[in-house]
Every structure is written in C-alpha cells, then in structure tokens.
Amino acid sequence: MLKSILVLGFVALQMTGSIVQAATLDKQTIIPKPVSVVPAKGTFKLSSKTAIFVVGESAELKQIGSFLSAKLSPATGFGLKVKTSDGKKVAGSIVLSLSANDTQLGDEGYQLTISNNNVSLTANKPAGLFNGVQTIRQLLPAKIEMTTVQKASWELPAGTIRDYPEYSFRGVMLDVARHFFQVADVKRYIDLIAGYKMNVMHLHLADDQGWRIEIKKWPNLTTIGGSTQVGGGKGGFYTQEEYKDIVKYAAERYIMIIPEIDMPGHTNAALASYPELNCNDTATKLYTGTEVGFSTLCTDKKVTYQFITDVMSELASITPGPYLHIGGDESHVTKLEDYIPFVNKVQEIVARTGKKVIGWDEIALSTLQPNTFVQYWAKAYNAQRGVKQGAKVIMSPGANAYLDMQYDTSTKLGLHWAGYIEVDKGYSWDPATLVPGIGKENILGVIAPLWSETITNMKEIEYMVFPRLPGYAEIGWSSPAGRSWSEYKVRLGIQGERFKALDINYYPSKLVTWSK
Numbered sequence: 001m002l003k004s005i006l007v008l009g010f011v012a013l014q015m016t017g018s019i020v021q022a023a024t025l026d027k028q029t030i031i032p033k034p035v036s037v038v039p040a041k042g043t044f045k046l047s048s049k050t051a052i053f054v055v056g057e058s059a060e061l062k063q064i065g066s067f068l069s070a071k072l073s074p075a076t077g078f079g080l081k082v083k084t085s086d087g088k089k090v091a092g093s094i095v096l097s098l099s100a101n102d103t104q105l106g107d108e109g110y111q112l113t114i115s116n117n118n119v120s121l122t123a124n125k126p127a128g129l130f131n132g133v134q135t136i137r138q139l140l141p142a143k144i145e146m147t148t149v150q151k152a153s154w155e156l157p158a159g160t161i162r163d164y165p166e167y168s169f170r171g172v173m174l175d176v177a178r179h180f181f182q183v184a185d186v187k188r189y190i191d192l193i194a195g196y197k198m199n200v201m202h203l204h205l206a207d208d209q210g211w212r213i214e215i216k217k218w219p220n221l222t223t224i225g226g227s228t229q230v231g232g233g234k235g236g237f238y239t240q241e242e243y244k245d246i247v248k249y250a251a252e253r254y255i256m257i258i259p260e261i262d263m264p265g266h267t268n269a270a271l272a273s274y275p276e277l278n279c280n281d282t283a284t285k286l287y288t289g290t291e292v293g294f295s296t297l298c299t300d301k302k303v304t305y306q307f308i309t310d311v312m313s314e315l316a317s318i319t320p321g322p323y324l325h326i327g328g329d330e331s332h333v334t335k336l337e338d339y340i341p342f343v344n345k346v347q348e349i350v351a352r353t354g355k356k357v358i359g360w361d362e363i364a365l366s367t368l369q370p371n372t373f374v375q376y377w378a379k380a381y382n383a384q385r386g387v388k389q390g391a392k393v394i395m396s397p398g399a400n401a402y403l404d405m406q407y408d409t410s411t412k413l414g415l416h417w418a419g420y421i422e423v424d425k426g427y428s429w430d431p432a433t434l435v436p437g438i439g440k441e442n443i444l445g446v447i448a449p450l451w452s453e454t455i456t457n458m459k460e461i462e463y464m465v466f467p468r469l470p471g472y473a474e475i476g477w478s479s480p481a482g483r484s485w486s487e488y489k490v491r492l493g494i495q496g497e498r499f500k501a502l503d504i505n506y507y508p509s510k511l512v513t514w515s516k
C-alpha cells in the first residue's frame with residue numbers, strides 16, 4: 001500500500017513539469033529540424049555562474065556571445081557574462097569558437113556539443129555560430145523567450161548536433177508599399193525570422209500605392225509618392241539613415257536585406273510624383289485601391305532610364321548585399337515589345353552599380369544576364385525559361401508560399417487568389433520537385449512573401465505569418481527526406497508555447513495540437 005502511494009506520488013511529480021528531466025536531445029522538437037542529433041547521458045544546467053566564452057579576440061564573436069546572453073539573461077535572471085577565452089575549456093560555461101575547416105558544415109552550419117560540464121558551439125563562420133545560438137534557445141524551456149524572470153529548470157540535454165542548411169537563401173518578403181510598416185515592426189519581424197535560422201529579408205519598397213525609400217535626387221517620390229497607402233491612410237517612408245539602420249540590425253542577425261523597386265508596372269506612386277515619367281507628361285493621381293497591373297513607366301523616354309539609374313545607384317550605395325530586385329511582375333499595360341527591351345536595359349543599369357538583378361518570373365521573357373535571378377511566383381513556364389537561360393531560381397510559389405493567402409474560408413485577413421494555404425499545405429511541398437525541369441541545383445532558396453493589401457499592423461503581420469513561417473524555414477533548411485507533416489505538426493504544436501512567450505499573435509490552426 002505505502003509502496004504504491006510512493007510510486008503514484010513519484011509519477012505525479014514526474015508529470016508536474018519542473019522536476020521532470022528535460023527530454024533527451026533526440027526527443028527535442030527543434031524547427032528547422034537539424035541534420036543530425038546524437039543524444040548522450042546527462043544535462044547541462046545553466047546557473048548564475050554560467051559564463052559565455054568566445055575563443056580569441058573577435059568583436060564579431062563577442063557580439064554573438066552578447067546576443068546569446070541577451071536572449072538567456074532576462075528569463076533566467078542569471079546575467080550571463082561574455083568573456084574571452086584562450087580555447088581551454090572552462091567548466092560550467094558555454095564556449096563559442098570558430099573551428100578549422102569542417103567542410104560539411106559550410107558557411108552556415110554548426111556543431112553543438114553539450115555535456116554535463118560544458119556547451120561547446122563551433123562553426124566555420126560566425127553565421128554558423130549564430131545559427132547554433134538559435135538551436136540553444138530552442139533547447140531551453142519556452143519561457144526562455146520571456147522578458148521577465150521565470151521559474152524553470154534551465155537545462156540543455158546532453159549530446160551532439162551537427163547541422164547545416166539545404167539552401168543558402170531562406171527568408172521572407174514584406175510588402176511595405178501597400179501598407180507602410182514602421183522600422184520597429186520590421187525589426188521585430190527580423191528578430192522572429194532569425195529564430196528560425198532564416199537569412200534573407202526582401203523588402204518590397206515601391207508599388208502603385210506608395211514609394212517607401214528616400215531617393216535624394218528624386219525627393220517627390222517620398223513627399224508625394226510616400227504620402228498615402230491602401231485605404232487612404234498617411235503612408236510613410238524610410239529615410240536612407242533608417243534603411244541603413246534596418247540593414248545593420250538585420251546584418252547583426254546574419255540576415256541580408258534585398259531591396260525591391262518594382263517596375264515598369266506597379267509604379268503609380270512614382271508616376272504620381274513626377275509628370276515626366278509618364279508618356280503624356282501628366283502626373284497620375286495617387287492610388288489607394290488594391291487593383292494590380294494598371295500602371296507603367298514610359299519605356300521609350302530617356303528620362304525613365306536616368307530615373308532608374310539614380311534610384312538604383314542610391315539604393316546600391318546603402319545596400320551592402322549583392323542583390324537589387326527590379327520587380328517586373330504584372331506589367332499588364334506595358335506591351336511585350338516594350339517590356340523586353342526595358343528589362344534588358346534595367347539589367348545593364350543594375351550591373352553598372354556592381355549588383356546582381358533579381359526579378360519576378362516574368363523577367364525571364366527578356367534576355368537574362370548571367371548574374372540575373374528569377375523569383376518564381378506564378379508561371380512555371382517563365383521560371384523554366386529562366387533556367388533554360390542559365391538563371392537560378394528563388395522559390396516563392398503563390399499557391400504554396402504566399403503568407404497573404406488565407407488559411408481557409410473563415411480567415412478575415414488576406415486574399416485567396418492563389419487558393420487557401422492551411423498550415424499543412426504551406427509545409428507539404430518540396431522546392432526541388434515542384435516545377436518540372438527545376439531541380440535543387442537550379443534553386444537558390446525559398447522566400448515566403450507577405451503582400452499587405454489587407455494587412456495594416458504588426459499583429460496582423462504576425463497572424464498571417466505564424467504558424468506558417470517555421471514551415472518555410474524548415475523547407476529551406478532541412479532535407480526533404482526527413483520531412484513529413486505528421487511528424488512536423490507535433491514539433492510545431494510545441495512551438496506554440498514559444499509563440500506565446502514571444503507574444504506572437506498566431507493563428508491557432510485546428511490541424512495542430514497546441515501545447516499550452
């Protein structure tokens with residue numbers, strides 16, 4: 001009798017949480033799923049004595065150490081110090097170091113080794129260490145993401161993770177043109193994608209409804225073109241200083257910003273700002289509706305190309321990344337015989353800035369330069385045509401990866417022209433087999449776009465983005481051989497606690513059992 005009470009009591013204790021040992025490393029629910037996980041006995045326990053050591057004198061490594069400390073300190077209350085080490089293991093610490101060339105890990109991979117005494121994170125490059133830091137966050141209880149001191153047992157299960165991405169491009173696009181979003185919102189979005197090891201944020205900076213980036217030689221673009229948005233609200237724009245601040249914030253999280261100026265269509269904001277960009281020399285009216293495909297730059301005017309040269313040069317000068325995105329989609333009122341030479345000329349203009357061109361799949365109708373990239377969103381035929389010209393493809397298929405598509409018929413925000421994308425549909429596709437004739441070797445990576453015709457604030461962004469975003473991160477990072485919806489949805493459900501801790505307004509899809 002007494003014995004069975006004791007046994008029951010023990011079982012109950014096991015179930016109450018705080019005294020339960022963390023599940024072994026191979027039972028962890030990391031997203032994106034790592035390449036290899038080998039569990040070992042024991043756990044590493046964070047304490048007020050734990051320090052973060054970076055090996056060698058490197059400002060960049062110290063910054064990654066500080067990032068980790070800033071993530072772990074608020075909830076634990078431990079105030080983890082970042083120190084420099086000569087490489088000798090210091091008991092009870094987390095050690096970040098760059099290793100000799102571990103070719104399998106590439107530029108973004110890492111190895112994380114956890115024992116009772118130490119956590120050792122190694123990588124070839126700082127980006128790999130930063131990715132490993134995201135894994136450390138996910139190995140701790142979800143409360144680690146909270147900003148006030150929490151009670152929990154801060155343990156990392158022992159073992160070794162070796163991990164590296166399937167694709168080098170993994171990210172999101174945010175449309176800041178239809179509705180404008182403040183710098184603080186863009187930064188929050190950057191933080192959220194960084195946690196899932198994404199490394200690209202594509203900003204759609206100009207469309208019919210608004211021009212959102214300061215161009216010093218063409219000031220009306222922002223004073224007039226940036227003055228409104230869908231629905232007639234006041235719009236807004238980023239000064240070049242603000243844009244540089246976004247770029248820097250992203251770079252500190254190993255995220256590249258790709259700026260897009262859409263042309264020759266989707267240009268009403270520019271056409272309303274400068275009469276000379278119109279074939280009839282008359283400025284258009286500002287536009288606050290949501291139609292697409294009605295505007296075009298005047299493709300046979302000299303001033304048009306002067307304008308593009310100035311815009312692209314200024315954009316290149318504030319963008320350290322190698323890409324400028326020229327849009328090129330839905331130019332329904334540009335004749336094909338004008339569109340093709342236009343795109344060819346714009347490729348030359350961008351080449352003169354030293355950058356590489358990305359454009360939506362329609363640009364494959366033109367003659368692509370060797371360094372031009374095609375972003376597939378709608379027409380397989382266009383993307384295939386790009387590949388036949390030797391271009392690499394970025395996968396953003398509307399029917400699979402558009403974050404503005406509604407989840408189902410009950411979703412209030414968003415659109416459904418490409419169909420409904422429930423969380424399972426968003427997850428269950430493979431970039432390398434989606435389009436005939438386009439294989440892994442032709443693909444740079446995956447970008448999930450959020451168009452903002454119906455999206456007006458950060459909480460709405462979060463609702464459309466979560467919980468689909470971790471799925472896109474996993475499609476970009478993890479091998480398709482190890483992916484299945486039935487296994488993934490369990491891991492996703494457990495992320496629900498993290499979404500809560502991060503105060504993310506996510507869509508609680510009924511297809512997933514969300515842990516509270």
Ligand code: TNX
Nearest residue numbers: 292329330360377404415451
């Ligand atoms: C199509 S995707 C567009 C955008 C719209 C989006 C809405 C693409 C290259 N063009 O202009 O915002 O659909 O889902």
